[in-house]
Amino acid sequence: xxxxxxxxxxxxxxxxxxxxxxxxxxxxxxxxxxxxxxxxxxxxxxxxxxxxxxxxxxxxxxxxxxxxxxxxxxxxxxxxxxxxxxxxxxxxxxxxxxxxxxxxxxxxxxxxxxxxxxxxxxxxxxxxxxxxxxxxxxxxxxxxxxxxxxxxxxxxxxxxxxxxxxxxxxxxxxxxxxxxxxxxxxxxxxxxxxxxxxxxxxxxxxxxxxxxxxxxxxxxxxxxxxxxxxxxxxxxxxxxxxxxxxxxxxxxxxxxxxxxxxxxxxxxxxxxxxxxxxxxx
Amino acid sequence: xxxxxxxxxxxxxxxxxxxxxxxxxxxxxxxxxxxxxxxxxxxxxxxxxxxxxxxxxxxxxxxxxxxxxxxxxxxxxxxxxxxxxxxxxxxxxxxxxxxxxxxxxxxxxxxxxxxxxxxxxxxxxxxxxxxxxxxxxxxxxxxxxxxxxxxxxxxxxxxxxxxxxxxxxxxxxxxxxxxxxxxxxxxxxxxxxxxxxxxxxxxxxxxxxxxxxxxxxxxxxxxxxxxxxxxxxxxxxxxxxxxxxxxxxxxxxxxxxxxxxxxxxxxxxxxxxxxxxxxxxxxxxxxxxxxxxxxxxxxxxxxxxxxxxxxxxxxxxx
Numbered sequence: 022x023x024x025x026x027x028x029x030x031x032x033x034x035x036x037x038x039x040x041x042x043x044x045x046x047x048x049x050x051x052x053x054x055x056x057x058x059x060x061x062x063x064x065x066x067x068x069x070x071x072x073x074x075x076x077x078x079x080x081x082x083x084x085x086x087x088x089x090x091x092x093x094x095x096x097x098x099x100x101x102x103x104x105x106x107x108x109x110x111x112x113x114x115x116x117x118x119x120x121x122x123x124x125x126x127x128x129x130x131x132x133x134x135x136x137x138x139x140x141x142x143x144x145x146x147x148x149x150x151x152x153x154x155x156x157x158x159x160x161x162x163x164x165x166x167x168x169x170x171x172x173x174x175x176x177x178x179x180x181x182x183x184x185x186x187x188x189x190x191x192x193x194x195x196x197x198x199x200x201x202x203x204x205x206x207x208x209x210x211x212x213x214x215x216x217x218x219x220x221x222x223x224x225x226x227x228x229x230x231x232x233x234x235x236x237x238x239x240x241x242x243x244x245x246x247x248x249x250x251x252x253x254x255x256x257x258x259x260x261x262x263x264x265x266x267x268x269x270x271x272x273x274x275x276x277x278x279x280x281x282x283x284x285x286x287x288x289x290x291x292x293x294x295x296x297x298x299x300x301x302x
Numbered sequence: 303x304x305x306x307x308x309x310x311x312x313x314x315x316x317x318x319x320x321x322x323x324x325x326x327x328x329x330x331x332x333x334x335x336x337x338x339x340x341x342x343x344x345x346x347x348x349x350x351x352x353x354x355x356x357x358x359x360x361x362x363x364x365x366x367x368x369x370x371x372x373x374x375x376x377x378x379x380x381x382x383x384x385x386x387x388x389x390x391x392x393x394x395x396x397x398x399x400x401x402x403x404x405x406x407x408x409x410x411x412x413x414x415x416x417x418x419x420x421x422x423x424x425x426x427x428x429x430x431x432x433x434x435x436x437x438x439x440x441x442x443x444x445x446x447x448x449x450x451x452x453x454x455x456x457x458x459x460x461x462x463x464x465x466x467x468x469x470x471x472x473x474x475x476x477x478x479x480x481x482x483x484x485x486x487x488x489x490x491x492x493x494x495x496x497x498x499x500x501x502x503x504x505x506x507x508x509x510x511x512x513x514x515x516x517x518x519x520x521x522x523x524x525x526x527x528x529x530x531x532x533x534x535x536x537x538x539x540x541x542x543x544x545x546x547x548x549x550x551x552x553x554x555x556x557x558x559x560x561x562x563x564x565x566x567x568x569x570x571x572x573x574x575x576x577x578x579x580x581x582x583x584x585x586x587x588x589x590x591x592x593x594x595x596x597x598x599x600x601x602x603x604x605x606x607x608x609x610x611x612x613x614x615x616x617x618x619x620x
Contacts, residue, residue, distance in 0.1 A: 079377045087372075128405055136375050138404040141395050147365045148400055151372020151380075154357065158333070158378065178396070181365035189357065 023066040025237045030298040031103060032062040036268040037295045038099035038112055038302065044288040046116035049124070052279040053170060054096035055272065056201040056234060056263040061093075061100045063240045064166060068248075073105040078128065078136050084163045085152050087137055089145025090170040090199065091125040092280070098122050103299065106134035112302045143176025145169065146196060150186050150256075153194040164251060168197045172204030174215045180225070186256040187226025195247045195257045196227075199234065201265040203276040222258045234263035269294050303519045304494045306512050308476035312449035314506075315413045318470050319344025320449075321456025322381055322411070326352055331379045332460055335370050337363045342472075343383035343413045363388050367396035367408070374406035379460060385419070386412035386469060387428035394434055401465045402438040409459050410435075414472040415445075416556035417584060417601050418506060418594035427589035433561020435467040436534050442487060443534040445469040445555075445563075447508035449477040451531060454485035462487055469505065471556075473594040476509045488532045490540035496526035499550035499612045502541065504530045504563045506598075507554040507582065513605035518612055525612060536566050542575045550615035554582035554608050556598075578618035580611040 035058045043049035069084040088097050102109045114120035121132040125140025139145045149167035222229045228250045232243030247257045266272030269291040326332045333355045349356040359366040370380040401408045419427045435443045446452040452470045459466040503511040508529045515525040553564035564581045598604045
């Protein structure tokens, strides 16, 4: 289990990977990848019970993670590689012809660590609930985690899934919202405001917690609290306050870098702000 | 010609219900999900026996598909049931991403398909679902013809490892295939051998094709009737073998022209055995309210229409 100091070093390298991957592919989604980098690093290096060496798609005997916001694939792939699901060198193939690292997560080429395809938004929460029900039927006490975007909560299916999980008392599920307030066309409040997310999830019957997505102490505390709230008849949602593009000054806090790759010069500038802690791929 | 006896009208959805129940008794991995139409889709027997393996999703089909995909990932064999329109058109992208592209072992049980849904009208009658499901890479598309065959197909779908679209209907229709029939996915079923023309029929049109054969027999026309219960993967060799022997083909289905059985068969024949092909289908239009029998006549989907199409196809032979 990585310490807070180690988590910081890992997530800094994950951010370098993100920048280099989207620059290399000349496409991809750096903004949300940067805002979710710390959450994903904490999940895979501290929170979840999982073992890359014995991982199977069915997730039996392990905690399971489903990335509902599939466009955060650069952060997801970097974290999976950095904790041993596949070689770090494979990150160089992101979005290239024939790669296992498709633009959005795919199971078609059997990338270790990925249990479900995602990218068309609003669907991963439902899949995570199905896996959670499967674990309940099997008497497997491990947890299911999923990450959704706040913009993704504009999808109606999210709220179908919200009702379903509460009705069926799916309490082995922890969902996380990457709450960065931005979507591709602009700030969420100006596009199609999702309103008071905390109240919404609460009235839908969920236990709702809040954390700071860029403070590992806050992240670890809120996950510990969330785990303590599992098994109590309600699904758990953690709203993680985050900053789109966090870690690079010219990317932070704007929707501009939601789905745009930096050019070579911008890439160099970004990398100069992110220390190479674990060695580039 | 071979004469088939109707052992009594039964709805194909009840064949599904019986098949689901029987498969569920044998295999504890089987689970079922419904979107508020569990009784209409005949999931009651399964639900009553295995309440722990049944998940009511309410009127929320998109979530149902996603939950089913998750159950499949965790090793279950989920059957999702609703009206055909609501488990295809309404949730096409969910099926595409989480079932077909996601390669999850989900069985889509589509009841009340086609025009014979009847009085509810066009909002509930899908004549496009075969096209939608055929278009998805890796999706198996099955449209059985009667109660017995639907039951057998359901049991076969439960054993098959991969996504299946299983299409059946609402009205009571003739039940005439053997009770002990062992359904093989991807295999065409030759119901009657003939020499002058072949009808490839699916679903409720299979019985109509057999009735057409009785009509044509009186005119001295020998009709081959082949039940294409599995539309995808299509039994191409069976299609070519029959078409090349009879030299004239009719494709009959309770579905619109675009993307249905007719186009699937024609795609094979155009490349490998170009013979005259005629079509019995709903054309390019929406349905309307009416009784199933009235609608089958109104939309040109009964035995008389099949017989007419056969005569046209034979007339085009060189």
